[in-house]
Amino acid sequence: MRISSRQVGMLALCAALAVETAAAAPRPAFSNAGTIRAADDGWDIVNWDEAHKRLLVAHGKDVLVIDPGQSAEVRSVGSIEHAHGVAAIPGTNALLVSSAHDNTVRILDETSGAEVAHIPVGADPDAAIVSAKGDKAYVMDSDGGAVSEIDLARHVETRRIALKPGLEFPVLVSPALLAVNNETASEIDLVDLLAGKAAGIIALPGCEGPTGMAYDPEAGLSLSACGNGKAALVDPKTRQMVSLLSIGLGPDTAIWDGAHHRFLVPCGKSGTLSIIRMDGRKAVEEPSIPTETSARTAALDPDTGRLYLPAARFGPAVPPAHHGPMVAGSFHILVMAPGS
Numbered sequence: 001m002r003i004s005s006r007q008v009g010m011l012a013l014c015a016a017l018a019v020e021t022a023a024a025a026p027r028p029a030f031s032n033a034g035t036i037r038a039a040d041d042g043w044d045i046v047n048w049d050e051a052h053k054r055l056l057v058a059h060g061k062d063v064l065v066i067d068p069g070q071s072a073e074v075r076s077v078g079s080i081e082h083a084h085g086v087a088a089i090p091g092t093n094a095l096l097v098s099s100a101h102d103n104t105v106r107i108l109d110e111t112s113g114a115e116v117a118h119i120p121v122g123a124d125p126d127a128a129i130v131s132a133k134g135d136k137a138y139v140m141d142s143d144g145g146a147v148s149e150i151d152l153a154r155h156v157e158t159r160r161i162a163l164k165p166g167l168e169f170p171v172l173v174s175p176a177l178l179a180v181n182n183e184t185a186s187e188i189d190l191v192d193l194l195a196g197k198a199a200g201i202i203a204l205p206g207c208e209g210p211t212g213m214a215y216d217p218e219a220g221l222s223l224s225a226c227g228n229g230k231a232a233l234v235d236p237k238t239r240q241m242v243s244l245l246s247i248g249l250g251p252d253t254a255i256w257d258g259a260h261h262r263f264l265v266p267c268g269k270s271g272t273l274s275i276i277r278m279d280g281r282k283a284v285e286e287p288s289i290p291t292e293t294s295a296r297t298a299a300l301d302p303d304t305g306r307l308y309l310p311a312a313r314f315g316p317a318v319p320p321a322h323h324g325p326m327v328a329g330s331f332h333i334l335v336m337a338p339g340s
Contacts, residue, residue, distance in 0.1 A: 032334070036066060042326075043331075046297045048302070048308075051090065051091075057310055060080075061082075062083065077095075084100045085098040087129070089107070098128055103122065103123055105157075124143035140168065142166065142168070159196050161196050168181040168211045169213035169253065171236075184209075206232070211225055212252055213254055220235060222234045225251035231245045246274075251267045252266070266309055268294050275287070292309070295334055306336065307336040313326070
């Protein structure tokens with residue numbers, strides 16, 4: 001069959017449009033960039049040590065200090081009674097680690113792993129945050145329902161600010177105002193850090209069991225990741241919930257990616273990463289990215305844009321447990337690289 005010049009032209013036009021459409025198709029926000037293997041154990045909060053360019057993982061009975069370069073060196077430091085949270089102490093080579101089962105905070109040397117201090121705090125210490133000046137840390141005593149203020153120079157608890165049980169992730173709204181998710185009450189509890197006392201609550205209707213929390217300093221809005229497939233966007237200064245957004249199931253942290261003006265919420269039950277882009281004060285729900293089941297916490301390297309998510313495989317659950325035993329040799333760090 002002979003093809004006319006008109007048909008040839010039409011075919012060429014269709015081919016050009018197909019190439020243009022393919023070129024215009026957006027790339028995923030993240031793609032799988034491999035894994036980093038480590039010893040099996042439970043895990044909780046993950047943090048990025050910006051000064052030393054290392055990944056820190058609260059890892060059951062120890063802390064993993066990971067250099068994610070080409071060698072992907074993994075070191076185990078400390079001896080912890082269920083590590084809940086870990087944070088680098090600015091200007092030092094030290095780590096603050098919450099030890100949940102003995103109600104203490106440990107200060108560790110990040111290189112040697114030696115324990116520098118052992119500080120009693122309230123019941124079930126969980127997430128921690130360092131002050132804007134870097135001289136204090138605030139530890140959320142989840143079962144104790146209080147915030148323990150730690151003097152990082154003297155390694156002592158200077159005061160314990162009473163709130164209520166169920167405290168999860170905090171953010172610093174300002175040097176004087178702390179906001180913390182209350183998972184049990186499904187609200188945000190506010191703390192006046194100057195007065196050292198509770199400063200009210202923010203109700204989160206439609207948000208059940210908020211855990212992870214992050215803050216957009218430009219918009220002045222926080223995001224609370226909820227256990228019922230929702231996220232609450234909140235203005236902590238006016239004490240109002242701005243909107244309720246859809247995310248995956250099983251989140252346990254939230255991250256503010258300032259370079260791309262977006263919140264990242266790893267959802268371990270769904271095995272997805274929820275992405276909420278901020279356009280000023282307007283939230284835009286982006287397509288979620290597949291990760292792995294159980295990848296519920298993460299840390300972001302702001303220089304490379306890479307996201308690090310601990311994960312493992314588990315056997316069948318026996319009620320009332322949420323999951324069965326960990327499959328031997330399955331614990332690892334999933335590495336997600338940013339798209340263009």
